[in-house]
Amino acid sequence: MLFSFNDIDYSIGTDRVLKSPLSGGLNAGEVLVVRGASGSGKSTLLRVLSRLQAGIGGEAFLEDVSWSMISGPLWRADVHYLAQKAALFDGTVAQNLAKPFEARITGGRRVFDSARARELMDQLLLDENMWDRDARTLSGGEASRLAFVRSLLVEPRVLLLDEPTAALDEKSREAFYVVLSRWIVQNSRGALLVSHNEDYNRLSGSIHFLDLENRRGGL
Amino acid sequence: MENNTIPISNLQLAFSVLLVLITGGISSFLKLGLLKSLVWGTVRTFVQLTLVGYALTYIFQINSPALIALIVTVMCYIASRTASGRTPNVPGYPMAMSFAALLASTYIVGLIVTVLIISPQPWYSPRIVIPIFGMILGNSMNGIAISLDRLYGEARSRSAEIEAMLTFGATPWEAARSSVREAVRAGMIPTINSLMVVGLVSLPGMMTGQILGGADPREAVRYQIVVMLMIATAVAIGCLMLVGFSYRKLFNGDGSLQPFVLQSRK
Numbered sequence: 001m002l003f004s005f006n007d008i009d010y011s012i013g014t015d016r017v018l019k020s021p022l023s024g025g026l027n028a029g030e031v032l033v034v035r036g037a038s039g040s041g042k043s044t045l046l047r048v049l050s051r052l053q054a055g056i057g058g059e060a061f062l063e064d065v066s067w068s069m070i071s072g073p074l075w076r077a078d079v080h081y082l083a084q085k086a087a088l089f090d091g092t093v094a095q096n097l098a099k100p101f102e103a104r105i106t107g108g109r110r111v112f113d114s115a116r117a118r119e120l121m122d123q124l125l126l127d128e129n130m131w132d133r134d135a136r137t138l139s140g141g142e143a144s145r146l147a148f149v150r151s152l153l154v155e156p157r158v159l160l161l162d163e164p165t166a167a168l169d170e171k172s173r174e175a176f177y178v179v180l181s182r183w184i185v186q187n188s189r190g191a192l193l194v195s196h197n198e199d200y201n202r203l204s205g206s207i208h209f210l211d212l213e214n215r216r217g218g219l
Numbered sequence: 220m221e222n223n224t225i226p227i228s229n230l231q232l233a234f235s236v237l238l239v240l241i242t243g244g245i246s247s248f249l250k251l252g253l254l255k256s257l258v259w260g261t262v263r264t265f266v267q268l269t270l271v272g273y274a275l276t277y278i279f280q281i282n283s284p285a286l287i288a289l290i291v292t293v294m295c296y297i298a299s300r301t302a303s304g305r306t307p308n309v310p311g312y313p314m315a316m317s318f319a320a321l322l323a324s325t326y327i328v329g330l331i332v333t334v335l336i337i338s339p340q341p342w343y344s345p346r347i348v349i350p351i352f353g354m355i356l357g358n359s360m361n362g363i364a365i366s367l368d369r370l371y372g373e374a375r376s377r378s379a380e381i382e383a384m385l386t387f388g389a390t391p392w393e394a395a396r397s398s399v400r401e402a403v404r405a406g407m408i409p410t411i412n413s414l415m416v417v418g419l420v421s422l423p424g425m426m427t428g429q430i431l432g433g434a435d436p437r438e439a440v441r442y443q444i445v446v447m448l449m450i451a452t453a454v455a456i457g458c459l460m461l462v463g464f465s466y467r468k469l470f471n472g473d474g475s476l477q478p479f480v481l482q483s484r485k
Contacts, residue, residue: 052476053478073385083379104388105390
């Protein structure tokens with residue numbers, strides 16, 4: 001298996017969120033869609049799985065290697081979390097795309113490929129002239145697509161996407177799913193996708209589901 | 220050195236209380252609610268400084284390096300308590316770290332100044348060492364308090380960017396680097412500013428004191444130059460050390476952000 005997790009449990013503050021611990025997994029080329037009501041802990045699950053915050057139990061595996069065998073930074077680069085609200089840095093669009101390569105782990109694996117960046121931006125309907133624009137002036141939809149391009153460029157093994165299309169209009173949603181499906185299949189990657197709506201039907205390829213049940217009841 | 224100081228008699232000192240009456244009058248007229256603090260502050264000023272006057276006389280007579288080192292260390296301790304107590308962004312900050320930063324920066328710079336630059340005989344003359352170390356400490360205390368506060372403030376307001384860098388495999392240092400830089404800069408700015416305007420806008424307290432004490436202004440100025448430069452250095456070292464110790468506390472052992480950075484300020 002490309003990525004799997006067993007008995008993952010976590011809390012928000014002192015509140016335990018889950019009715020029972022979660023397990024799941026995906027093979028290369030597959031997407032696991034995480035469903036559940038607001039407040040059921042979907043985002044927290046992704047954050048815990050990418051080790052941005054500590055859970056209270058469970059274990060995850062990347063290609064059958066336990067996360068206890070892999071350092072935090074290395075794990076986070078491979079099991080990469082993309083936040084719902086795009087976090088952009090000070091500087092231009094181009095500087096934002098190149099910024100991840102300042103981290104030694106990412107920069108040591110590959111160099112920033114601006115041709116590939118422009119190609120992805122084009123596929124996501126981002127204007128070519130945007131390259132030198134101040135990233136802080138982008139609209140919500142532009143910012144979230146830019147952040148998506150930035151994440152694809154570092155080529156993680158597994159992408160953890162937290163409502164990636166929330167800020168997108170119909171046309172760019174379409175483009176988003178085309179790019180994501182192609183990226184997963186062509187590069188034998190995987191993705192966990194948190195989604196409120198049923199947009200994920202636009203994904204081509206194999207999809208599985210994980211439904212979160214809240215402790216407070218309801219699905 | 221001849222002593223040209225005009226002594227202040229007890230009666231004259233008592234007259235200075237008239238000034239407090241003016242301040243108190245303003246406070247009660249405008250109902251500022253400061254009267255109690257003012258009275259208490261005045262009493263403390265009298266008591267603390269009188270005691271320090273006697274203590275210094277005693278220390279100057281004893282002239283023992285061990286005693287001086289002890290006194291400077293106690294001063295560092297008090298300063299670090301103040302520095303970590305007055306940083307609203309950093310509740311419960313461990314005092315040990317600010318103590319270590321102040322101790323190191325004060326001793327490094329203080330020893331350079333007393334041993335190499337002023338070189339009194341003996342080099343540990345308390346008449347030189349205690350005021351010099353005290354001035355270094357007073358300034359680096361403010362510097363480190365500002366940079367500590369800024370470090371945590373920056374981390375809070377930039378937590379999304381810091382986390383974004385973490386998701387690209389950044390180490391805590393790589394992710395927090397720009398906040399660290401801002402924090403050290405913020406701590407050093409007041410000192411750098413004072414280097415710019417010294418003598419033009421403000422006559423520094425030490426120089427004023429020497430001149431009042433009857434020293435040749437040209438001599439006082441030379442001392443002041445040394446003091447200004449040593450303060451700048453001590454502030455830089457202190458801020459750098461403290462921020463260097465502290466940024467790691469924003470992260471947990473796994474290298475991700477501590478929950479308190481992502482939550483509202485308490």
